[in-house]
Amino acid sequence: MAVYVVTGKLGGGKSIMSVARIQERLQKGCKVATNLDLNLVALLGRKAKQSRVLRVPDKPCLDDLLAIGKGNSTLGKPIFDENKNGLLVLDECGTWFNSRSWNDKGRQEIINWLLHARKLGWDIIFIVQHLSIIDKQARLTLAEHVVFCKRTDRIMIPFLGTLIKAFTGNAVRLPKVHMGIVKYGDEQNALTVDRWSCWGAGLYSAYDTRQVFSHNYEHGVFSYLPPYYTNYRYRVPMNLRNLMRITRIYLKKVSRPLAFLAGITVSYFIFDSGDDGIISQAVASVESVDVSAYKNYKIVSYSKMPNATPFYTLKLDDKTITSDTLTKLGLTLTNVSRCQLKITNQKQKSLSLTCGR
Missing domain, CATH: 3.40.50 (Rossmann fold)
Structure with a gap:
């Protein structure tokens, strides 16, 4: 002992x-x-x-x-x-x-x-x-x-x-x-x-x-x-059966964070590919714009808000177009006066528009 x-x-x-x-x-x-x-x-x-x-x-x-x-x-x-x-x-x-x-x-x-x-x-x-x-x-x-x-x-x-x-x-x-x-x-x-x-x-x-x-x-x-x-x-x-059940239990605990991350990933790829298409379409439209198509348009209205770019409305017969639409087409707008607007395309071809009916 x-x-x-x-x-x-x-x-x-x-x-x-x-x-x-x-x-x-x-x-x-x-x-x-x-x-x-x-x-x-x-x-x-x-x-x-x-x-x-x-x-x-x-x-x-x-x-x-x-x-x-x-x-x-x-x-x-x-x-x-x-x-x-x-x-x-x-x-x-x-x-x-x-x-x-x-x-x-x-x-x-x-x-x-x-x-x-x-x-x-x-x-x-x-x-x-x-x-x-x-x-x-x-x-x-x-x-x-x-x-x-x-x-x-x-x-x-x-x-x-x-x-x-x-x-x-x-x-x-x-x-x-x-x-x-x-x-x-x-x-x-x-x-x-x-x-x-x-x-x-x-x-x-x-x-x-x-x-x-x-x-x-x-x-x-x-x-x-x-x-x-x-x-x-x-x-x-x-x-195998219980392992799958345990896996399912643990996946339930993180299902919401995983779904959130999956949504971010999918959205990133979707919007990323969409941007590429929009850019290519914009480039194609800019290259195809001919300023001579707007030589007969006349300025029918003009407005200028504080801290904003001037807004023009152009009209030819029954056709109406705004300065915002021309900008989206890739044209560069130069504000000369209320009754004169200069538009320029990517090939540096320009055209002056004036007021009229």
């Missing part, structure tokens, strides 16, 4: 280091009990089918510890395998297992159960800010290993980080890695027997980092359903 007391400052990575140990045990098929709120899908994946995880109250009593039963499935068998021991992880022990509440009712019964946990096949991890917070009797009898957790992103890169900060004002720190130094015993000069490390990025979603521990937890001990039964067994099969 191994008992670990995981210590460290606030935000030092105590919980995530313990969750990494939980993940290792579950991947080996071992039993786990904890007062942490775990997310087994993020911890093991959707297909995990054999996970055994028990959730104990935030402040477990003796009855809760008795309810988790044995931690090792090989107990009572001819060959006992200690590597299959279960793992009991208790977080925030400083709030309910501290030295100030030494006369708490049931404290001695809990300590007695913890002393016999080895015979029930349990390894234990206590999570606390500092070793001295734990009850002295439990600390002296149970603290076999003490783990000191630290984070490397709190450390500035030597020399280079100082140099960059001097020029930019921004500190350059080491990548975020959680490290745990495992000491054998609680003495100051205890031997270092192991080092734990984890990146942690893949484990942040595996447990509730904002969990608040309460002395009045409303539930008893219960077991988490394996992720297979909650997130995989009744999944929608990814066949």
Whole structure:
């Protein structure tokens, strides 16, 4: 049996280091009990089918510890395998297992159960800010290993980080890695027997980092359903039919923007081709205009609005034409006077029109 007391400052990575140990045990098929709120899908994946995880109250009593039963499935068998021991992880022990509440009712019964946990096949991890917070009797009898957790992103890169900060004002720190130094015993000069490390990025979603521990937890001990039964067994099969349905659902979300973009694209090509036709027709009409066809036209009316070009009305017998029509045909109009208008075509042939009846 191994008992670990995981210590460290606030935000030092105590919980995530313990969750990494939980993940290792579950991947080996071992039993786990904890007062942490775990997310087994993020911890093991959707297909995990054999996970055994028990959730104990935030402040477990003796009855809760008795309810988790044995931690090792090989107990009572001819060959006992200690590597299959279960793992009991208790977080925030400083709030309910501290030295100030030494006369708490049931404290001695809990300590007695913890002393016999080895015979029930349990390894234990206590999570606390500092070793001295734990009850002295439990600390002296149970603290076999003490783990000191630290984070490397709190450390500035030597020399280079100082140099960059001097020029930019921004500190350059080491990548975020959680490290745990495992000491054998609680003495100051205890031997270092192991080092734990984890990146942690893949484990942040595996447990509730904002969990608040309460002395009045409303539930008893219960077991988490394996992720297979909650997130995989009744999944929608990814066949062609369902893929098309999913595609249709996502297309509905973007159907209006797609229709809007399609309308803009179609309009661009339609109006673009229409402009080309109009320009070609205009060029053809300009080249075919002969100013001599209007030599017998007379100016019958004239008007000039403020900030506008003069407007003429020309007439020949029953035929009437305006200056705007001549402009659209590609002719250049020169206003000489109210009774005289000069028209010029693209070939620079001109004709003067005057008033008359």
